[in-house]
Amino acid sequence: MESAGPASTPLDLSGRRILGLALPALGVLAAEPLYLLFDIAVVGRLGALPLAGLAIGGLVLAQVTTQLTFLSYGTTARASRFHGADRHDDAVTEGIQATWLAVCVGAVIVVIGQLLAAPVAGLIAGDEEIATAAVSWLRVALFGAPLILISLAGNGWMRGVQDTARPLRYVVLGLGLSAVLCPILVHGLLGAPRWELVGSAVANVVGQFVAATLFVVALLRTGVSRRPRRSVIVAQLQLGRDLIARSLAFQACFLSAAAVAARFGAAAVAGHQVVLQLWNFVTLALDSLAIAAQALVGAALGAKDTRGASRIAWRVTAWSVLFAMVLAVFFLVGRTLIPGLFTADDAVLDQIDVAWWFFIAIMPLAGVVFALDGVLLGAGDAAFLRNATLTAALVGFLPLIWCSLAFDWGLAGIWTGLTVFIVFRMIAVVWRTRTGRWAVTGADRQVHADDGTGG
Known part of the structure; x- marks a missing residue:
C-alpha cells in the first residue's frame, strides 16, 4: 500500500529541495507542449487542410480544459495543508474528490462537446472544409477530456504531498505511447490502418487513458475511502470559481x-x-x-x-x-x-x-x-x-x-x-x-473570504 509520505519537519528550504520539486514539475509542464509540436509535425505531412483542422480542434479542446486547471492548482493548495498537518489520509481524500469532480465534469464536456462540436468549429474556422476536418478530430479527442481532468487532479494531490516524480513518470509514459502511436495511426505504418487526422485524436486518447489510469491506480493503492464527499467537493468548487x-x-x-x-x-x-x-x-x-x-x-x-x-x-x-x-x-x-x-x-x-x-x-x-x-x-x-x-x-x-x-x-x-x-x-x-494576511494556518482554513482581503 502506497502512502502519501511524511511531511517535511523541520521545513527543508534548501536549493536541492526546491529544485527537487520544481524540475519534475517543469517536466510535466513541458511534456505536453513538446508532444503537441510532434503531433503537428506528423499531421502536417498530410497537408494544409488536416493541419488547419488540428489547429482549430486543438484550440477548442484546449480552451475547455484550460479553464479547469483548478483541479490541479486548487487541489495542490488544499492537499499540501493536510500534508503539513500530518493528515495524510485527508490529503489523499482531496485527490479522490478532485478525481470524482474530474469524472463528472469530463462526462458533461463529452456530451455537450459532441452536440456543439460542429457549430463551434464552424464559427471559429470560417471555412467549411477546415471546420469538417476539425470536427472529425474533435469528436474523438473529446473522449479524452475526462482523462485529461483526472490527470490534472492526480498532479494536484501528488504535488500537495510533495511527490512530483510520479506525475512526471505517468505523464511521460502516456505521452510517449501517444508519440509512438501517432505516426502509425496517422500514416498507416507497420500494417496499421491509415486513419489520417482521426489517427492523431485516437493516439492522444490512448495516451491520456494510460496516464489517467496510473493516477487512479495510485489513489486506489493508498487505501483511503473512495466515496464522494459533498463538503470537500463544494470547497474545491469554491476555490475553483476564483x-x-x-x-x-x-x-x-x-x-x-x-x-x-x-x-x-x-x-x-x-x-x-x-x-x-x-x-x-x-x-x-x-x-x-x-x-x-x-x-x-x-x-x-x-x-x-x-x-x-x-x-x-x-x-x-x-x-x-x-x-x-x-x-x-x-x-x-x-x-x-x-x-x-x-x-x-x-x-x-x-x-x-x-x-x-x-x-x-x-x-x-x-x-x-x-x-x-x-x-x-x-x-x-x-x-x-x-x-x-x-x-x-x-x-x-x-x-x-x-x-x-x-x-x-x-x-x-x-x-x-x-x-x-x-x-x-x-x-x-x-x-x-x-x-502576511495570506498566512492563514491550520489544515481546515483553506479558502479565504470572497472579497480577497480576509484571512
Whole structure:
C-alpha cells in the first residue's frame, strides 16, 4: 500500500529541495507542449487542410480544459495543508474528490462537446472544409477530456504531498505511447490502418487513458475511502470559481492582444505570435518554481508555521528572479539569432524587434509575480489573486491594447499593455505577501473570504 509520505519537519528550504520539486514539475509542464509540436509535425505531412483542422480542434479542446486547471492548482493548495498537518489520509481524500469532480465534469464536456462540436468549429474556422476536418478530430479527442481532468487532479494531490516524480513518470509514459502511436495511426505504418487526422485524436486518447489510469491506480493503492464527499467537493468548487475567473481574465487579455495585432497586418501578428510563444516558454519555466512554492507553503501553513511559510515565499522568489534574469540574459544575447530561427521575413523580424525589448525587460518582474502567485495559491488565497488579476487586466492591459488600435501604437502599445499588466500584478502580490494576511494556518482554513482581503 502506497502512502502519501511524511511531511517535511523541520521545513527543508534548501536549493536541492526546491529544485527537487520544481524540475519534475517543469517536466510535466513541458511534456505536453513538446508532444503537441510532434503531433503537428506528423499531421502536417498530410497537408494544409488536416493541419488547419488540428489547429482549430486543438484550440477548442484546449480552451475547455484550460479553464479547469483548478483541479490541479486548487487541489495542490488544499492537499499540501493536510500534508503539513500530518493528515495524510485527508490529503489523499482531496485527490479522490478532485478525481470524482474530474469524472463528472469530463462526462458533461463529452456530451455537450459532441452536440456543439460542429457549430463551434464552424464559427471559429470560417471555412467549411477546415471546420469538417476539425470536427472529425474533435469528436474523438473529446473522449479524452475526462482523462485529461483526472490527470490534472492526480498532479494536484501528488504535488500537495510533495511527490512530483510520479506525475512526471505517468505523464511521460502516456505521452510517449501517444508519440509512438501517432505516426502509425496517422500514416498507416507497420500494417496499421491509415486513419489520417482521426489517427492523431485516437493516439492522444490512448495516451491520456494510460496516464489517467496510473493516477487512479495510485489513489486506489493508498487505501483511503473512495466515496464522494459533498463538503470537500463544494470547497474545491469554491476555490475553483476564483481560479476560473482569473483564467478568464488572462484569456480575454491575450485574445484581445492577438485580435488587435492582426489589425496591424500579417507581419505584426506573426511577430507578436513568435514573441508570445517564447513568453509562454518563459512562463512555463517560472511556473515550475511556483509549483514548488505552492507545495511548500501549503505544508508550512498546515503545520501552523507562518514563519517558515514566509521564509519559503521570499526564498523561492529570490530563486525565481535569479532564474528569470538568466533567461533574460540568454534572450538578450540571442536577440539577433533566435528570431531568425522562426522566420526569414524582414517585415516580421522588424516587428519581433519591437516586442523583443519588452519581452526581456519584464522577465525579472515576472520572476517575482510567478513565485508569489505560487505562494498565494499555496495559501489558498485565490480570491485575492482573482481580484488582483481582474483589476490589472481591466485597468492596465485591456485599455492599452485597445488604445494601441485607436492610436495606431502597434506592437509597442500591445507589449506596453502586457508590461503594465505584469507591473500591476507584481505590486499587488508583493504588497499582499508583505502584509502576511495570506498566512492563514491550520489544515481546515483553506479558502479565504470572497472579497480577497480576509484571512
